[in-house]
Amino acid sequence: MASPKISLHGVTKSFGTKKVLQGIDLDVAPGESVVVIGGSGSGKSVLLKCILGLIRPDSGSIKIDGEESADLGDDGRARTMKKFGMLFQGGALFDSLSVWENVAFGPIQSEGMDPARARDVAVAKLGAVGLGPDICDLRPSELSGGMQKRVALARAIAREPEIIFFDEPTTGLDPIMADVINKLIVKCVSDLGATAISITHDMASARKIGHRIAMLYDGKLIWQGPVDEIDRSNNAYVDQFIHGRAEGPIQMQVRKL
Amino acid sequence: MSIPVVTVLGRLTLAFLAAAGAITTFAVHAIRQTARPPYYRREILRQMLEIGYYSLPVVGLTAIFTGMVLALQSYTGFARFSAESAIPNVVVVSLTRELGPVLAGLMVAGRVGAAMAAEIGTMRVTEQIDALTTLSTNPFKYLIGPRLIAGVVTLPILVLIADIIGVLGGYLVGAYKLDFNDTAYLRNTVDFLQFEDVFSGLVKAAVFGFLITLMGCYHGYNSKGGAQGVGMATTNAVVSASILILTFNYFITEAFFAR
Numbered sequence: 001m002a003s004p005k006i007s008l009h010g011v012t013k014s015f016g017t018k019k020v021l022q023g024i025d026l027d028v029a030p031g032e033s034v035v036v037i038g039g040s041g042s043g044k045s046v047l048l049k050c051i052l053g054l055i056r057p058d059s060g061s062i063k064i065d066g067e068e069s070a071d072l073g074d075d076g077r078a079r080t081m082k083k084f085g086m087l088f089q090g091g092a093l094f095d096s097l098s099v100w101e102n103v104a105f106g107p108i109q110s111e112g113m114d115p116a117r118a119r120d121v122a123v124a125k126l127g128a129v130g131l132g133p134d135i136c137d138l139r140p141s142e143l144s145g146g147m148q149k150r151v152a153l154a155r156a157i158a159r160e161p162e163i164i165f166f167d168e169p170t171t172g173l174d175p176i177m178a179d180v181i182n183k184l185i186v187k188c189v190s191d192l193g194a195t196a197i198s199i200t201h202d203m204a205s206a207r208k209i210g211h212r213i214a215m216l217y218d219g220k221l222i223w224q225g226p227v228d229e230i231d232r233s234n235n236a237y238v239d240q241f242i243h244g245r246a247e248g249p250i251q252m253q254v255r256k257l
Numbered sequence: 258m259s260i261p262v263v264t265v266l267g268r269l270t271l272a273f274l275a276a277a278g279a280i281t282t283f284a285v286h287a288i289r290q291t292a293r294p295p296y297y298r299r300e301i302l303r304q305m306l307e308i309g310y311y312s313l314p315v316v317g318l319t320a321i322f323t324g325m326v327l328a329l330q331s332y333t334g335f336a337r338f339s340a341e342s343a344i345p346n347v348v349v350v351s352l353t354r355e356l357g358p359v360l361a362g363l364m365v366a367g368r369v370g371a372a373m374a375a376e377i378g379t380m381r382v383t384e385q386i387d388a389l390t391t392l393s394t395n396p397f398k399y400l401i402g403p404r405l406i407a408g409v410v411t412l413p414i415l416v417l418i419a420d421i422i423g424v425l426g427g428y429l430v431g432a433y434k435l436d437f438n439d440t441a442y443l444r445n446t447v448d449f450l451q452f453e454d455v456f457s458g459l460v461k462a463a464v465f466g467f468l469i470t471l472m473g474c475y476h477g478y479n480s481k482g483g484a485q486g487v488g489m490a491t492t493n494a495v496v497s498a499s500i501l502i503l504t505f506n507y508f509i510t511e512a513f514f515a516r
Binding site: 049052053054074078081082084085086088089090092093094095096105106109110155159 | 376380383384385387388390391392393394395399
């Protein structure tokens with residue numbers, strides 16, 4: 001494997017007494033798309049936020065292009081951030097700004113692009129996710145959930161990032177819109193030649209957008225491998241998860257009725 | 258079994274000190290980040306409009322009725338000592354030194370501090386603040402800096418306007434209800450007014466502007482857990498800003514006027 005784009009070693013994070021990540025090792029090669037699956041509350045979002053530097057891990061090393069993320073100051077962090085694009089679970093569009101201002105936010109604020117040109121860039125990016133220029137001046141709250149997701153995707157790719165993160169991209173969408181988003185993700189990632197990490201518990205989505213799947217359980221990555229090997233993982237935890245069974249080694253903490 | 262009083266007192270003291278420390282750290286970080294570029298001019302202007310211009314009606318109404326009631330109340334008191342001529346002076350000094358900045362501060366805390374905490378709190382729980390960071394934009398510079406600057410700059414202007422409107426209220430009651438000679442009322446107002454009266458009020462206003470926006474930003478930025486968390490942040494922002502305004506008001510007064 002070529003030198004990894006993202007490299008995690010022994011990453012741990014606790015909130016109070018709750019150990020969320022207990023030693024994560026993960027290497028992602030340039031241009032590779034890794035999907036992290038796991039149940040709700042298994043620490044998937046925390047993992048992404050640690051890599052982004054939004055949450056500081058308690059110990060372990062996170063390297064982006066060989067650069068240790070913890071050593072970065074404010075300026076270094078801003079510079080590294082330019083490599084990243086992130087699609088948030090709820091979209092996280094700025095509701096005080098119009099649709100095009102949301103998409104053009106990165107180019108205008110961090111690259112100093114002038115607004116007229118940035119608007120053209122925004123229209124082009126919206127076109128790439130299948131949205132017309134007619135919604136440019138609407139507010140995010142005036143759009144449907146699926147459209148908001150697409151605008152958020154357009155914003156995530158607006159700066160043509162080298163690395164894109166997808167946080168539960170299909171959650172809350174109907175199956176058809178979910179597939180539309182999956183296809184857009186695959187297209188955007190391959191068009192940009194970007195490295196991607198997605199987190200999801202939607203197996204259909206995971207199979208479609210990932211080259212490799214890693215399963216997070218109890219703060220550890222208990223299995224990783226190529227997508228087509230997930231059905232013969234010989235791992236009881238993975239099997240239970242991908243078939244969505246209530247019975248198995250993973251015990252949901254539900255009180256008996 | 259009852260919890261010993263000392264334990265409760267200790268717990269309260271610790272909680273208070275922890276909060277004071279957290280707020281101070283937040284304030285120092287915010288000021289440092291605000292002082293260094295980039296500056297978001299459009300955001301600063303937008304916030305000045307929001308905090309200053311849109312607060313004018315509320316602050317103006319508060320000021321005019323305060324001035325009117327001051328004139329009326331001091332008349333009923335002062336008439337007993339035949340000291341009616343001191344009324345214009347009492348009105349203008351109480352307004353510029355105390356009531357102008359404090360009442361304007363409390364009204365703006367309710368109007369702007371609450372809105373600020375709710376807006377930033379919602380941005381926090383919907384991950385918009387994280388999104389800012391991923392778009393290489395420092396939330397302290399983009400969200401908090403412009404609000405702090407706008408608060409410190411616009412509150413003194415608001416208070417100056419409130420002073421003028423308040424004096425007008427007192428004058429209206431004095432001249433048309435209490436049968437003062439209107440030129441004498443205005444001359445009395447101006448003659449006794451000292452620079453320090455107005456200046457101390459404006460210094461207070463700038464400090465209050467900082468406290469209101471700081472509390473709005475602090476509670477919003479640190480809000481957790483959905484609608485309830487945002488609601489709590491809003492309440493906390495208004496309550497803490499109001500208490501801080503009243504506390505700082507005393508100490509600034511002492512710094513200016515205690516001999």
